[in-house]
Amino acid sequence: MTESIESYALDEQVGYLLRLANQRHASIFQLHTLDGLTPTQFAALIRIADLGKCSQNRLGRLAAMDVATIKGVVDRLRKKGFAVVEPDPGDKRRTLISLSPEGETMVARMKDVGQQITNATLKPLTAAEQRNLIRILRKIS
Amino acid sequence: MTESIESYALDEQVGYLLRLANQRHASIFQLHTLDGLTPTQFAALIRIADLGKCSQNRLGRLAAMDVATIKGVVDRLRKKGFAVVEPDPGDKRRTLISLSPEGETMVARMKDVGQQITNATLKPLTAAEQRNLIRILRKIS
DNA sequence: CTTTGATTATTATAGTACGAACAATTGAAT
DNA sequence: ATTCAATTGTTCGTACTATAATAATCAAAG
Numbered sequence: 001m002t003e004s005i006e007s008y009a010l011d012e013q014v015g016y017l018l019r020l021a022n023q024r025h026a027s028i029f030q031l032h033t034l035d036g037l038t039p040t041q042f043a044a045l046i047r048i049a050d051l052g053k054c055s056q057n058r059l060g061r062l063a064a065m066d067v068a069t070i071k072g073v074v075d076r077l078r079k080k081g082f083a084v085v086e087p088d089p090g091d092k093r094r095t096l097i098s099l100s101p102e103g104e105t106m107v108a109r110m111k112d113v114g115q116q117i118t119n120a121t122l123k124p125l126t127a128a129e130q131r132n133l134i135r136i137l138r139k140i141s
Numbered sequence: 142m143t144e145s146i147e148s149y150a151l152d153e154q155v156g157y158l159l160r161l162a163n164q165r166h167a168s169i170f171q172l173h174t175l176d177g178l179t180p181t182q183f184a185a186l187i188r189i190a191d192l193g194k195c196s197q198n199r200l201g202r203l204a205a206m207d208v209a210t211i212k213g214v215v216d217r218l219r220k221k222g223f224a225v226v227e228p229d230p231g232d233k234r235r236t237l238i239s240l241s242p243e244g245e246t247m248v249a250r251m252k253d254v255g256q257q258i259t260n261a262t263l264k265p266l267t268a269a270e271q272r273n274l275i276r277i278l279r280k281i282s
Numbered sequence: 283c284t285t286t287g288a289t290t291a292t293t294a295t296a297g298t299a300c301g302a303a304c305a306a307t308t309g310a311a312t
Numbered sequence: 313a314t315t316c317a318a319t320t321g322t323t324c325g326t327a328c329t330a331t332a333a334t335a336a337t338c339a340a341a342g
Contacts, residue, residue, distance in 0.1 A: 008252040010187045012275060014262050015166045015180050020205055020282035022163055025156045026329085039156050040298060046151045057320055064161055066300055067321070076297080093307045093320040111149040121155050124281050133277045134153055140265050140274075141161035164299085171300095181328060198290055207330055212292070217327080234290040234337045 025121045032117050034109060035080065040065070042110055044073050045082060045099070049107045053098040055088065082106050166262045173258050175251060176221065181206070183251060185214050186223060186240070190248045194239040196229065223247050 010016050029039050037045070047063045048054070054062075060070030074097055077083035082103035088094035099107065122130045151157050170180050178186070188204040189195070195203075201211030215238055218224035223244035229235035240248065263271045 008187060008255060010184060010191075011279075013255065013259050014275065014278070015170060015258065016184055016205075017275065017278035017282055018159060018163050018166055019180070019184075021278050022159050023205065023329085024281060025159055029156060030330090038297065039160070043151060043157055043160075046149060050151075055320075064157075064164065065298090068301085068323080069299055071322070072297075072299095091308070091320085095321070114149060114154065117156065118154050121281065125277060129277050129280070132273060133281075134155065134158065136266060136270050136274045136277075137155070137158035137162050138152075139270070140165060140262065141158055160298095167299085179327070196290075206328090208291070209293085209331080210329055213328075232290085232338070236291070 025117075028120050029117050032113050032120070034106065034113060037080075037106070037110065040069075040073055041077055041080075042114065044070065044077060045103060045107055045110070048083065048097055048099050048103070053096050055094040056085075056097055057094075059097055077103070166258075169261050170258050173254050173261070175247065175254060178221075178247070178251065181210075181214055182218055182221075183255065185211065185218060186244060186248055186251070187255075189224065189238055189240050189244070194237050196232075196235040197226075197238055198235075200238055218244070 026039060029042075033042070044059065044063050044065070047059055051059065051062065056070060056074055057067055059074070060067055063070065065073060074083055074085065078085055082100055084098050084100050084103075086096050086098075088096050122133070125133065167180060170183075174183070185200065185204050185206070188200055192200065192203065197211055197215055198208060200215070201208055204211065206214060215224055215226065219226055223241055225239050225241050225244075227237050227239075229237050263274070266274065
Protein backbone atom coordinates (compact mmCIF):
# COMPACT_ATOMS: atom_id res chain seq x y z
CA MET A 1 0.00 0.00 0.00
CA THR A 2 1.82 3.04 -1.20
CA GLU A 3 -0.97 5.49 -0.40
CA SER A 4 -1.78 4.97 3.25
CA ILE A 5 -3.69 8.09 4.33
CA GLU A 6 -4.64 9.43 0.96
CA SER A 7 -8.41 9.52 1.22
CA TYR A 8 -10.40 12.22 2.93
CA ALA A 9 -14.12 12.00 2.31
CA LEU A 10 -15.32 15.59 2.44
CA ASP A 11 -18.92 14.44 2.14
CA GLU A 12 -18.71 12.65 5.46
CA GLN A 13 -17.17 15.40 7.56
CA VAL A 14 -19.39 17.06 10.15
CA GLY A 15 -18.26 20.53 9.22
CA TYR A 16 -19.20 20.14 5.58
CA LEU A 17 -22.49 18.44 6.39
CA LEU A 18 -23.41 21.11 8.91
CA ARG A 19 -22.83 23.71 6.23
CA LEU A 20 -25.13 21.87 3.83
CA ALA A 21 -27.81 21.37 6.48
CA ASN A 22 -27.65 25.06 7.26
CA GLN A 23 -28.03 25.91 3.59
CA ARG A 24 -31.09 23.71 3.38
CA HIS A 25 -32.66 25.26 6.44
CA ALA A 26 -31.88 28.79 5.33
CA SER A 27 -33.55 28.31 1.96
CA ILE A 28 -36.64 26.75 3.54
CA PHE A 29 -36.75 29.59 6.06
CA GLN A 30 -36.59 32.17 3.33
CA LEU A 31 -39.46 30.45 1.57
CA HIS A 32 -41.81 30.64 4.54
CA THR A 33 -40.72 33.74 6.43
CA LEU A 34 -42.67 36.98 6.81
CA ASP A 35 -41.39 40.45 5.98
CA GLY A 36 -38.04 39.08 4.90
CA LEU A 37 -37.12 38.20 8.47
CA THR A 38 -33.93 36.12 8.53
CA PRO A 39 -33.25 33.17 10.87
CA THR A 40 -30.86 35.32 12.87
CA GLN A 41 -33.28 38.21 13.17
CA PHE A 42 -36.02 35.81 14.19
CA ALA A 43 -33.83 34.26 16.88
CA ALA A 44 -33.06 37.69 18.29
CA LEU A 45 -36.73 38.66 18.17
CA ILE A 46 -37.76 35.53 20.08
CA ARG A 47 -35.12 36.21 22.70
CA ILE A 48 -36.29 39.78 23.22
CA ALA A 49 -39.85 38.48 23.57
CA ASP A 50 -38.71 35.97 26.20
CA LEU A 51 -36.37 38.28 28.09
CA GLY A 52 -38.30 41.49 27.91
CA LYS A 53 -36.33 44.71 27.91
CA CYS A 54 -32.59 43.96 28.13
CA SER A 55 -29.21 45.34 27.13
CA GLN A 56 -27.83 44.77 23.64
CA ASN A 57 -24.81 42.77 24.79
CA ARG A 58 -26.88 40.54 27.04
CA LEU A 59 -29.28 39.91 24.19
CA GLY A 60 -26.37 38.97 21.99
CA ARG A 61 -24.99 36.52 24.53
CA LEU A 62 -28.36 34.81 25.00
CA ALA A 63 -28.95 34.63 21.26
CA ALA A 64 -25.43 33.34 20.62
CA MET A 65 -24.33 36.36 18.66
CA ASP A 66 -21.13 38.33 18.72
CA VAL A 67 -21.24 41.94 19.97
CA ALA A 68 -20.59 43.13 16.44
CA THR A 69 -23.19 40.80 14.99
CA ILE A 70 -25.98 41.64 17.43
CA LYS A 71 -25.45 45.33 16.76
CA GLY A 72 -26.20 44.85 13.07
CA VAL A 73 -29.14 42.59 13.80
CA VAL A 74 -30.68 45.05 16.26
CA ASP A 75 -30.13 47.89 13.79
CA ARG A 76 -32.05 45.99 11.13
CA LEU A 77 -34.83 45.01 13.53
CA ARG A 78 -35.13 48.63 14.52
CA LYS A 79 -35.20 49.75 10.92
CA LYS A 80 -37.99 47.25 10.25
CA GLY A 81 -39.91 48.65 13.19
CA PHE A 82 -39.87 45.50 15.34
CA ALA A 83 -37.37 46.58 17.99
CA VAL A 84 -37.12 49.72 20.08
CA VAL A 85 -33.88 51.08 21.45
CA GLU A 86 -33.48 53.40 24.45
CA PRO A 87 -30.64 54.41 26.76
CA ASP A 88 -30.50 52.72 30.16
CA PRO A 89 -31.16 55.46 32.74
CA GLY A 90 -29.23 53.53 35.39
CA ASP A 91 -26.15 52.74 33.30
CA LYS A 92 -24.98 55.14 30.63
CA ARG A 93 -23.03 52.43 28.82
CA ARG A 94 -26.08 50.32 28.16
CA THR A 95 -28.68 50.41 25.43
CA LEU A 96 -31.97 48.74 26.28
CA ILE A 97 -33.70 46.75 23.58
CA SER A 98 -37.38 45.87 23.60
CA LEU A 99 -40.16 44.87 21.21
CA SER A 100 -42.41 47.40 19.55
CA PRO A 101 -46.12 46.53 19.29
CA GLU A 102 -45.41 45.52 15.68
CA GLY A 103 -42.59 43.34 17.01
CA GLU A 104 -44.99 41.62 19.39
CA THR A 105 -47.41 40.93 16.59
CA MET A 106 -44.62 39.66 14.38
CA VAL A 107 -43.37 37.27 17.04
CA ALA A 108 -46.85 35.86 17.49
CA ARG A 109 -47.28 35.34 13.76
CA MET A 110 -43.80 33.94 13.27
CA LYS A 111 -44.07 31.29 15.97
CA ASP A 112 -46.47 29.29 13.82
CA VAL A 113 -44.35 29.85 10.74
CA GLY A 114 -41.26 28.82 12.68
CA GLN A 115 -42.85 25.52 13.53
CA GLN A 116 -43.70 24.97 9.86
CA ILE A 117 -40.13 25.75 8.89
CA THR A 118 -38.78 23.27 11.43
CA ASN A 119 -41.17 20.60 10.20
CA ALA A 120 -40.27 21.20 6.57
CA THR A 121 -36.56 21.08 7.36
CA LEU A 122 -36.90 17.80 9.21
CA LYS A 123 -39.31 16.27 6.72
CA PRO A 124 -36.85 13.78 5.17
CA LEU A 125 -36.35 12.21 8.60
CA THR A 126 -38.42 9.74 10.58
CA ALA A 127 -39.87 10.92 13.88
CA ALA A 128 -37.17 9.03 15.76
CA GLU A 129 -34.43 10.56 13.64
CA GLN A 130 -35.86 14.02 14.19
CA ARG A 131 -35.78 13.61 17.97
CA ASN A 132 -32.32 12.13 17.72
CA LEU A 133 -30.95 14.97 15.65
CA ILE A 134 -32.24 17.61 18.05
CA ARG A 135 -30.87 15.71 21.01
CA ILE A 136 -27.44 15.23 19.47
CA LEU A 137 -27.22 18.81 18.22
CA ARG A 138 -28.02 20.08 21.69
CA LYS A 139 -25.22 17.95 22.99
CA ILE A 140 -22.57 19.54 20.77
CA SER A 141 -23.85 23.10 20.90
CA MET B 142 -56.58 28.78 28.51
CA THR B 143 -56.11 32.23 27.13
CA GLU B 144 -52.63 31.60 25.71
CA SER B 145 -52.92 28.49 23.63
CA ILE B 146 -49.86 28.48 21.35
CA GLU B 147 -47.71 30.85 23.29
CA SER B 148 -44.53 28.84 23.70
CA TYR B 149 -41.83 28.49 21.09
CA ALA B 150 -38.64 26.94 22.38
CA LEU B 151 -35.91 28.52 20.31
CA ASP B 152 -33.32 26.24 21.90
CA GLU B 153 -35.00 23.19 20.41
CA GLN B 154 -35.36 24.38 16.82
CA VAL B 155 -33.13 22.75 14.22
CA GLY B 156 -32.25 26.02 12.62
CA TYR B 157 -30.96 27.55 15.79
CA LEU B 158 -29.13 24.40 16.84
CA LEU B 159 -27.52 24.07 13.43
CA ARG B 160 -26.25 27.61 13.77
CA LEU B 161 -24.75 26.82 17.17
CA ALA B 162 -23.19 23.59 15.94
CA ASN B 163 -21.68 25.47 13.04
CA GLN B 164 -20.26 28.08 15.39
CA ARG B 165 -18.67 25.36 17.48
CA HIS B 166 -17.15 23.66 14.49
CA ALA B 167 -15.88 26.90 13.03
CA SER B 168 -14.07 27.86 16.21
CA ILE B 169 -12.49 24.42 16.53
CA PHE B 170 -11.48 24.59 12.88
CA GLN B 171 -9.85 27.95 13.35
CA LEU B 172 -7.92 26.56 16.30
CA HIS B 173 -6.34 23.71 14.32
CA THR B 174 -6.13 25.01 10.79
CA LEU B 175 -2.96 25.83 8.88
CA ASP B 176 -2.21 29.15 7.16
CA GLY B 177 -5.55 30.58 8.23
CA LEU B 178 -7.41 28.29 5.84
CA THR B 179 -11.17 28.51 6.48
CA PRO B 180 -13.60 25.56 6.38
CA THR B 181 -14.97 26.86 3.09
CA GLN B 182 -11.54 27.29 1.54
CA PHE B 183 -10.56 23.83 2.71
CA ALA B 184 -13.67 22.27 1.20
CA ALA B 185 -12.93 23.94 -2.13
CA LEU B 186 -9.30 22.84 -1.97
CA ILE B 187 -10.28 19.23 -1.33
CA ARG B 188 -12.69 19.32 -4.25
CA ILE B 189 -10.06 20.67 -6.61
CA ALA B 190 -7.71 17.93 -5.45
CA ASP B 191 -10.37 15.29 -6.16
CA LEU B 192 -11.59 16.73 -9.45
CA GLY B 193 -8.35 17.92 -10.91
CA LYS B 194 -8.51 20.90 -13.23
CA CYS B 195 -12.09 22.11 -13.60
CA SER B 196 -14.14 25.21 -14.29
CA GLN B 197 -14.96 27.64 -11.49
CA ASN B 198 -18.72 27.13 -11.71
CA ARG B 199 -18.41 23.36 -11.72
CA LEU B 200 -16.16 23.55 -8.69
CA GLY B 201 -18.72 25.72 -6.97
CA ARG B 202 -21.53 23.29 -7.68
CA LEU B 203 -19.58 20.30 -6.38
CA ALA B 204 -18.46 22.19 -3.28
CA ALA B 205 -21.99 23.46 -2.65
CA MET B 206 -21.12 27.10 -3.15
CA ASP B 207 -22.93 29.83 -4.96
CA VAL B 208 -21.33 31.29 -8.10
CA ALA B 209 -20.63 34.50 -6.21
CA THR B 210 -19.26 32.63 -3.22
CA ILE B 211 -16.94 30.34 -5.14
CA LYS B 212 -15.48 33.32 -6.96
CA GLY B 213 -14.38 34.92 -3.71
CA VAL B 214 -13.09 31.64 -2.33
CA VAL B 215 -11.04 30.95 -5.46
CA ASP B 216 -9.68 34.50 -5.41
CA ARG B 217 -8.45 34.01 -1.85
CA LEU B 218 -7.00 30.58 -2.59
CA ARG B 219 -5.16 32.10 -5.52
CA LYS B 220 -3.88 34.97 -3.41
CA LYS B 221 -2.60 32.45 -0.87
CA GLY B 222 -0.82 30.60 -3.65
CA PHE B 223 -2.78 27.35 -3.39
CA ALA B 224 -4.87 27.61 -6.54
CA VAL B 225 -3.96 28.42 -10.11
CA VAL B 226 -6.34 30.03 -12.57
CA GLU B 227 -6.13 29.86 -16.35
CA PRO B 228 -8.50 30.47 -19.25
CA ASP B 229 -10.04 27.42 -20.87
CA PRO B 230 -8.64 27.28 -24.43
CA GLY B 231 -11.69 25.37 -25.65
CA ASP B 232 -14.33 27.60 -24.07
CA LYS B 233 -13.71 31.31 -23.67
CA ARG B 234 -16.39 31.60 -20.97
CA ARG B 235 -14.66 29.22 -18.64
CA THR B 236 -11.87 29.70 -16.13
CA LEU B 237 -10.00 26.56 -15.20
CA ILE B 238 -8.97 26.09 -11.59
CA SER B 239 -6.24 23.75 -10.42
CA LEU B 240 -3.90 23.22 -7.48
CA SER B 241 -0.45 24.71 -7.35
CA PRO B 242 2.35 22.52 -5.94
CA GLU B 243 1.92 24.44 -2.67
CA GLY B 244 -1.78 23.66 -2.87
CA GLU B 245 -1.01 19.95 -3.23
CA THR B 246 1.23 20.05 -0.20
CA MET B 247 -1.37 21.96 1.78
CA VAL B 248 -4.09 19.44 0.95
CA ALA B 249 -1.87 16.60 2.08
CA ARG B 250 -1.06 18.33 5.36
CA MET B 251 -4.63 19.45 5.97
CA LYS B 252 -6.18 16.02 5.56
CA ASP B 253 -4.73 14.93 8.88
CA VAL B 254 -5.71 18.18 10.52
CA GLY B 255 -9.19 17.86 9.07
CA GLN B 256 -9.59 14.51 10.75
CA GLN B 257 -8.49 15.99 14.06
CA ILE B 258 -10.98 18.81 13.66
CA THR B 259 -13.78 16.37 12.98
CA ASN B 260 -12.83 14.30 16.02
CA ALA B 261 -12.64 17.34 18.27
CA THR B 262 -16.01 18.57 17.06
CA LEU B 263 -17.66 15.21 17.70
CA LYS B 264 -15.89 14.63 21.00
CA PRO B 265 -18.91 15.26 23.28
CA LEU B 266 -20.75 12.42 21.50
CA THR B 267 -20.56 8.67 21.88
CA ALA B 268 -19.35 6.66 18.91
CA ALA B 269 -22.91 5.64 18.13
CA GLU B 270 -24.12 9.23 18.31
CA GLN B 271 -21.31 10.34 16.02
CA ARG B 272 -22.27 7.80 13.36
CA ASN B 273 -25.90 8.71 13.81
CA LEU B 274 -25.30 12.43 13.42
CA ILE B 275 -23.37 11.96 10.20
CA ARG B 276 -26.01 9.61 8.83
CA ILE B 277 -28.88 11.94 9.69
CA LEU B 278 -27.10 15.04 8.40
CA ARG B 279 -26.44 13.30 5.10
CA LYS B 280 -30.13 12.55 4.89
CA ILE B 281 -31.19 16.20 5.13
CA SER B 282 -28.37 17.73 3.09
C1' DC C 283 -26.14 31.15 -40.82
C1' DT C 284 -28.72 33.21 -37.65
C1' DT C 285 -31.66 33.25 -33.84
C1' DT C 286 -32.51 31.40 -29.46
C1' DG C 287 -31.60 29.58 -25.10
C1' DA C 288 -28.30 28.01 -21.84
C1' DT C 289 -23.92 28.48 -19.50
C1' DT C 290 -20.16 31.01 -17.48
C1' DA C 291 -18.16 34.47 -15.00
C1' DT C 292 -18.45 39.09 -12.84
C1' DT C 293 -20.49 42.73 -10.14
C1' DA C 294 -23.57 44.96 -6.75
C1' DT C 295 -26.26 44.70 -2.66
C1' DA C 296 -27.49 42.84 1.76
C1' DG C 297 -26.89 39.96 5.73
C1' DT C 298 -24.23 36.97 8.98
C1' DA C 299 -20.01 36.24 11.62
C1' DC C 300 -15.87 37.16 14.26
C1' DG C 301 -11.41 39.28 15.99
C1' DA C 302 -9.36 43.41 17.30
C1' DA C 303 -9.08 47.96 18.67
C1' DC C 304 -11.30 51.86 20.92
C1' DA C 305 -13.76 55.24 24.15
C1' DA C 306 -16.98 55.76 27.73
C1' DT C 307 -18.64 54.18 31.86
C1' DT C 308 -18.99 51.45 35.94
C1' DG C 309 -17.77 49.20 40.29
C1' DA C 310 -14.56 47.80 43.45
C1' DA C 311 -10.25 47.99 45.87
C1' DT C 312 -6.81 50.71 47.75
C1' DA D 313 -10.88 59.94 46.10
C1' DT D 314 -8.28 57.82 42.89
C1' DT D 315 -6.74 54.06 40.47
C1' DC D 316 -7.75 49.79 38.10
C1' DA D 317 -10.09 46.22 35.95
C1' DA D 318 -14.22 44.89 33.73
C1' DT D 319 -18.23 45.89 30.89
C1' DT D 320 -20.64 48.05 27.15
C1' DG D 321 -21.21 49.56 22.79
C1' DT D 322 -19.01 51.06 18.32
C1' DT D 323 -16.13 50.64 14.32
C1' DC D 324 -12.95 48.38 11.08
C1' DG D 325 -11.29 44.63 8.44
C1' DT D 326 -11.99 40.13 6.57
C1' DA D 327 -14.68 36.31 5.14
C1' DC D 328 -18.80 33.65 3.89
C1' DT D 329 -23.56 33.47 1.76
C1' DA D 330 -27.17 34.27 -1.49
C1' DT D 331 -29.96 36.96 -5.12
C1' DA D 332 -30.22 39.59 -8.96
C1' DA D 333 -28.46 41.83 -12.94
C1' DT D 334 -25.15 41.95 -16.66
C1' DA D 335 -22.02 40.63 -20.52
C1' DA D 336 -19.65 37.25 -23.14
C1' DT D 337 -19.71 32.95 -25.14
C1' DC D 338 -21.43 28.63 -26.73
C1' DA D 339 -24.50 25.05 -28.72
C1' DA D 340 -28.32 23.72 -31.01
C1' DA D 341 -32.37 24.40 -33.83
C1' DG D 342 -34.47 26.58 -37.45
